[in-house]
Amino acid sequence: MLQPILSLTWKVPKWLFEVISWGKSFKSNPILGNYVLNRCGLHVFRVLVAHLLFRFRLFLLSPLVPSHYRREFIENGYILIENFLPKEDFYKLSGELNRFEGPVREIVEGTTITQRIFMDSEQRSRAQELKKLVENQFLNHLMRFCSSKNRPPLFYIENLCNHANVHxxxxxxxxxxxxxxxxxxxxxxxxxxxxxxxxxxVYVPGSHRLTWKRLKWEYKESLEACKKGEDRSSGRYWDGSFRVSKDDLEEMGYVEKELSVPENTLVIGNVYGFHRRGVALKKSNRMTVWMQARNNPFNPLFTPFPKATARAFEGVWKKALIRLDRRKIESGEQRNFFGYLSREYSRKSTDSK
Ligand SMILES: [Fe+2]
Known part of the structure; x- marks a missing residue:
C-alpha cells in the first residue's frame, strides 16, 4: 500500500514537469495520455504554444542568419546548401570520418542497422577535421538560429547500413x-x-507550419494516441511521434519531396514537419555528420552563453546516454563496440562519374 503512494510522490511531479517541457509519450505519462484532457485540447494547446514561442525566439535570433536562409527555413521547413565546405576541406573530413575508430552504438531499425558515434569533446580531440566543422562559424550560426535556442547542437557520425539486418x-x-x-x-x-x-x-515542404487542417489532424491523432490496449490502431502512436497516412497527407494538401543530394550537402530540417528515411533499394551505406538540437519548447528564452550551454548539454547528454545504453543493450536492441564504422557499400562521387 505504502509502495504505490511513495512511487506516486515522485512520479506526479515528473509527469507535471514533462507536460510543461518536452514530454511527448502518451503511454508513459498518464497526464499527456489522458483522453479527457486531450478531448479538452491539451495536446493541441501544447502544439500551439510551442509554435508561438518558437517563432518568437526565431524572430529575436534573426540577426544570426542571412534573410534568404531564414525565409527558406520558415517557408519550407528546411535549409539545403550544396557544396557546404570547400572541396579540399570536405575530402579531408570525409577521409578522417571513414578512418575514424571510436565508440560505436549500433541499433537495429527493421532491415537497417544504424551506427552512431557521439562526437563529444573527447572524441573531437582525436578528429581535427570534425573539430574544424564544429567550430565553423556559419554552421554554428545556422544551427543556433534554426534551433531557436542559440545553442550549438550535439554532433555524431552516423552511418546507415541498408539491408544489413538478416531478420x-x-x-x-x-x-x-x-x-x-x-x-x-x-x-x-x-x-x-x-x-x-x-x-x-524525404521531407514534406511546408508541413512544419500550423494550418487549421493540421491542427484538426493533431487533435484527431491525440485522441487516437490515448487509446489503450487493443483499441490502439497503431503500435507507434504511444510515443508521440505521430505517423501520417497517405490519405491524411493528401487531405492536408501536402506533397513529399525526395532530397537526393550530392556529398558535401548540408540539410537542416525542422522535424516537426513530416519526414522519413527514403527507400534504399540496394545493400548500401549512407554516412553523415548528424546534428541534433532539442530543448524545452515552453521556455520563451534562449541562452545568452551558447558555448558554455553546449558544453553543459554535452555533459548531461553523455550521462543520459549511458543510462539509455543500459536499457537498450539489455533489450537486445543495441550493441556497443569500439571500432570502425561499416563502409563496404559507401557511395563516393567517384562511383557515379
Ligand atoms: Fe524522424
Whole structure:
C-alpha cells in the first residue's frame, strides 16, 4: 500500500514537469495520455504554444542568419546548401570520418542497422577535421538560429547500413512521421551521395507550419494516441511521434519531396514537419555528420552563453546516454563496440562519374 503512494510522490511531479517541457509519450505519462484532457485540447494547446514561442525566439535570433536562409527555413521547413565546405576541406573530413575508430552504438531499425558515434569533446580531440566543422562559424550560426535556442547542437557520425539486418522487419524510420509535437531541428552533412540506392532524406515542404487542417489532424491523432490496449490502431502512436497516412497527407494538401543530394550537402530540417528515411533499394551505406538540437519548447528564452550551454548539454547528454545504453543493450536492441564504422557499400562521387 505504502509502495504505490511513495512511487506516486515522485512520479506526479515528473509527469507535471514533462507536460510543461518536452514530454511527448502518451503511454508513459498518464497526464499527456489522458483522453479527457486531450478531448479538452491539451495536446493541441501544447502544439500551439510551442509554435508561438518558437517563432518568437526565431524572430529575436534573426540577426544570426542571412534573410534568404531564414525565409527558406520558415517557408519550407528546411535549409539545403550544396557544396557546404570547400572541396579540399570536405575530402579531408570525409577521409578522417571513414578512418575514424571510436565508440560505436549500433541499433537495429527493421532491415537497417544504424551506427552512431557521439562526437563529444573527447572524441573531437582525436578528429581535427570534425573539430574544424564544429567550430565553423556559419554552421554554428545556422544551427543556433534554426534551433531557436542559440545553442550549438550535439554532433555524431552516423552511418546507415541498408539491408544489413538478416531478420527483415519494417524500418519505422521509413514511414512519414513527425519527431515530436514541437519544432526542433536535426541536420545532416552528407559524406556520401544520396539516391534511392542508399535512401535519400524525404521531407514534406511546408508541413512544419500550423494550418487549421493540421491542427484538426493533431487533435484527431491525440485522441487516437490515448487509446489503450487493443483499441490502439497503431503500435507507434504511444510515443508521440505521430505517423501520417497517405490519405491524411493528401487531405492536408501536402506533397513529399525526395532530397537526393550530392556529398558535401548540408540539410537542416525542422522535424516537426513530416519526414522519413527514403527507400534504399540496394545493400548500401549512407554516412553523415548528424546534428541534433532539442530543448524545452515552453521556455520563451534562449541562452545568452551558447558555448558554455553546449558544453553543459554535452555533459548531461553523455550521462543520459549511458543510462539509455543500459536499457537498450539489455533489450537486445543495441550493441556497443569500439571500432570502425561499416563502409563496404559507401557511395563516393567517384562511383557515379
Ligand atoms: Fe524522424
Amino acid at each position: 527483415p522487419r519494417p524500418d519505422p524510420q521509413r514511414d512519414l512521421h513527425v519527431d515530436t509535437f514541437h519544432p526542433c531541428v536535426k541536420a545532416w552533412l552528407y559524406i556520401d551521395n544520396t539516391s534511392d540506392e542508399n535512401g535519400s532524406y
